[in-house]
Amino acid sequence: MVSPQSAQDLIRRCQRRRSARGGGGLPLPFYLAAGVLLGLLLANPQWLHLPRAVGYAALLAGVLWIVIAARQGVRRQVRILRQWTRATEAVQLEQWSTARQALCTLLSHPVDNSVLRAQGLLGLAAVADHYHEYRSSQLIYEHVLGQPGAQPVQLHTAAVGLADAMLRNDELTGAVQLIDRLARSTQGGPRPWQAHVELVRLFRELVMGQYDDLLEAAAERQVLFRECLSTRSGYGYALLALGYHRRDQPDRAARLWKDATLLVRPEKLLDRFPMLSELAGRYPAWEAAI
């Protein structure tokens, strides 16, 4: 589980340090000073009033030390990057327990790379969403949206996630404003971004009972989901089915529910959108053959 307190704590702990260090784990001025010292030693080995051989040995040791420290720094970076990759892969593969554990470990230390930090926080928000900790995910999405170093795709994901979390936390006014703003900003933008916004807009219409709007845009949305959401379009079909069901169009509802359950198992659909339980007993679902 990711409680709001632990989310807040991780957000605070993963912040960039005031003095970010170089790749080798030591501050950059330290390397510069070492370089100058070695240069002086090379120019005049007796500068430190040491025997000549000792001066050269010190110089050689210094050069070797810089090379080894730099290599270790690179290895450390590669190791950390691998840990990040594993954590984000666990989120993608929906291995929630592994993902939570890995992300909590990684985010409990300062993360200097802002893109990586935003990625980790978004992963943690996805974990919180899975455990229905929507207060925590809202907190995280709000924080990511305030990060200047995050990439546009990360900001978009955070905004869509925030709208979804606000709807679930009954903050309807904020959610409506955010979704309208998102719909305007993604108009003419990448189709997958539009699909994400349309999915959360559809959810809002169901929550607020705006069935006319829902049915009016249903066909267009179905095409968009199919084109852009791959198997996740199952969630969109299921929500559309609920709209048709509530508007007393059982044939269409049954058809869409069947399509939805062909792509996403019914228990997974119900876990993400409990409101779909209205459909589960009423319409037949696909039996997953695999």
Add this chain to the structure above:
Amino acid sequence: MTRQGLSELLARFRRQMLAARLLRWALGAVLLGGFIACYQADHTTRYWILAVLAVVCGLWIALALRGLKALKRARIGTALLAAGRIDEGCTVLAQAWKGFTPLHGPKILACHQLAIAAHLTQSYPEAVAICRELLNQRLGEVSSVATGARLILADCLLGLDDAQAAGPVVEALGRAELSLADRLTFLPIELHYHLVTGREAQAVRSLPEKVRLAELLDSSAAALVHALLAEGCRRMNLTCQRDFLLRRAMLLADVEPILARHRPILEGLDVESIRQAEPEPGNP
């Protein structure tokens, strides 16, 4: 790009990579020699040696800056390719590829991106030649490029109907520890290879895991993987799984273009029977 032009470019790339390696070794030797000479020299000679070393280092820095320029070009080329501006991307990448630099990273990156561009435009023989050249190089700190090059190579060889040549590449990739992104790219290639070589049992092995991975792909790629798995199930007489996978493929994307593109291996899939059993899913 003509075949002749490409082989000239590849030969030039090979020569430049060799020259860059020799130059790096020469620089190391000069620095070490200078260090030893400094130890034995008197005060005045030492300053001369240091002056020579400074000039050598200056030259090195100038050449390395050319490398950074090439790296910048390679990155611009990559961005252009990602934006779908293939021709412009290829022009910029070719510029990065042709110039000499002692750093091998930018040239390798440009070479890899050119292979990607050739793959995207379905210029399979060119992509194969570039990938082979790339894999012959010592990649050092950019060794992650090797996996990408192998993936392109395997796919292009299968595109050229040369399953025999693709075999060792696919098997090497199958044994390697791949990242999730690489596993997703590899999945349709591996399935294609198994089906084309009649190893359907291997194609349908770990079926739930493969379906789970396919669910992470975009619509058309997911539909292709589902269709390939359905074909594997058909050949293994797993009727229930075949129908399920084919229905999913039809729901994910229009399967006709996919079947047409992979006609020889997916010929046995009967979309019509599914369509007759129930109207096509996914249409509003």
